[in-house]
Amino acid sequence: MSGILVFAEQREGKLNRVTYEAIVAGQRLSSELGLSLSVVLLGSGVDSIAQELATKKSNTVYLVNNEHLQNYTPDGFSLAMRQVVEALQPKYVLLAHTYLVRDFAPKFAASMGKSLIADCVGYKLEAGTLSLVRQIFQGKINADVSIQDSSPILISFQAGAFRGDDIEAGSAEIKALSVNLSAQEIRLQPQELFREAKQSVDLTQSKIIVSVGRGIKSQENIAVVERLATALEADIGASRPICDSGWLPMDRQIGSSGQTVAPKLYLAVGISGAIQHVVGMKNASTIVAINKDANAPIFDIADLGIVGDLFELVPALVEEIEKAKAEG
Numbered sequence: 001m002s003g004i005l006v007f008a009e010q011r012e013g014k015l016n017r018v019t020y021e022a023i024v025a026g027q028r029l030s031s032e033l034g035l036s037l038s039v040v041l042l043g044s045g046v047d048s049i050a051q052e053l054a055t056k057k058s059n060t061v062y063l064v065n066n067e068h069l070q071n072y073t074p075d076g077f078s079l080a081m082r083q084v085v086e087a088l089q090p091k092y093v094l095l096a097h098t099y100l101v102r103d104f105a106p107k108f109a110a111s112m113g114k115s116l117i118a119d120c121v122g123y124k125l126e127a128g129t130l131s132l133v134r135q136i137f138q139g140k141i142n143a144d145v146s147i148q149d150s151s152p153i154l155i156s157f158q159a160g161a162f163r164g165d166d167i168e169a170g171s172a173e174i175k176a177l178s179v180n181l182s183a184q185e186i187r188l189q190p191q192e193l194f195r196e197a198k199q200s201v202d203l204t205q206s207k208i209i210v211s212v213g214r215g216i217k218s219q220e221n222i223a224v225v226e227r228l229a230t231a232l233e234a235d236i237g238a239s240r241p242i243c244d245s246g247w248l249p250m251d252r253q254i255g256s257s258g259q260t261v262a263p264k265l266y267l268a269v270g271i272s273g274a275i276q277h278v279v280g281m282k283n284a285s286t287i288v289a290i291n292k293d294a295n296a297p298i299f300d301i302a303d304l305g306i307v308g309d310l311f312e313l314v315p316a317l318v319e320e321i322e323k324a325k326a327e328g
């Protein structure tokens with residue numbers, strides 16, 4: 001094959017939509033590098049997902065139906081992926097950097113003696129040479145990773161690195177591919193999937209969100225942004241460190257491991273704009289960012305950016321809003 005192979009993720013018969021982002025990466029690379037593009041789907045009784053994947057532009061959707069892949073296990077998926085890769089000999093294997101991929105891909109890579117270029121946020125193509133972009137130092141620096149390894153080269157892309165709705169439609173051929181797995185090889189017996197308790201706050205319905213990040217410095221200071229939220233009749237959201245610290249409840253967290261929101265107005269206060277946060281709010285109609293660091297990545301996606309100290313700016317903003325309201 002020596003083309004590009006994208007891993008399509010399903011669980012309990014439902015396609016993880018982040019798969020589309022990995023396919024978008026695959027579609028772009030396949031046209032820029034002139035390589036064929038295939039998608040592989042592992043599971044049992046997942047034919048309808050294969051059909052859905054076949055409506056997207058690729059050459060082939062490989063469907064691996066096996067009873068031992070009915071439930072996800074790291075043993076089953078890494079063993080199956082290794083057999084798929086050995087059979088198809090792709091040059092690149094692309095995966096979305098989900099929890100499931102994080103779980104099995106290191107084992108799969110190690111079993112093939114390969115490294116995994118994990119958690120990439122993009123790629124660069126210079127004179128036909130591919131390098132991958134990874135964020136380091138909590139997203140403050142982008143590092144270009146050059147590839148020294150021989151194929152297959154295993155790459156995972158962070159959620160939000162590509163837009164799933166940029167996917168090109170097409171009509172791919174579905175081909176069955178078999179793998180050999182035995183019950184003894186699967187050491188883990190999956191129990192029922194753990195589900196979070198239903199969220200009490202549904203920020204997906206909010207029209208205005210004032211979201212607070214680590215720039216707020218302490219729990220007592222949350223009141224500063226709460227006053228802004230009240231003035232704007234907005235809901236409060238937060239970056240992960242705020243919720244991890246217990247300064248606001250977990251259901252206020254926005255981002256890859258929190259809620260995905262699309263309000264009319266999103267005010268990011270003291271939030272740096274790490275990709276895991278951005279992925280949860282980039283679809284807001286208008287993004288306003290307040291940050292004292294002019295180089296904070298949040299300004300890359302903000303429609304309006306204010307460089308300054310939130311402890312000066314937010315109270316001033318509240319005062320102006322109150323004044324405007326009083327004037328009617």
Ligand SMILES: Cc1cc2nc3c(=O)[nH]c(=O)nc-3n(C[C@H](O)[C@H](O)[C@H](O)COP(=O)(O)OP(=O)(O)OC[C@H]3O[C@@H](n4cnc5c(N)ncnc54)[C@H](O)[C@@H]3O)c2cc1C
Binds near residue numbers: 255256269271274309
């Ligand atoms: C697997 C995984 C999942 C994750 N999921 C999420 C997620 O769902 N949501 C999420 O948000 N993060 C998530 N993260 C964490 C993410 O990588 C970042 O660490 C996090 O978003 C940073 O939060 P922050 O912007 O509040 O803090 P920081 O990155 O510390 O940024 C604080 C910002 O405040 C600014 N600041 C400081 N003082 C002031 C001031 N006085 N006035 C104005 N600005 C000021 C600083 O310049 C800085 O830009 C995840 C990480 C991992 C590894």
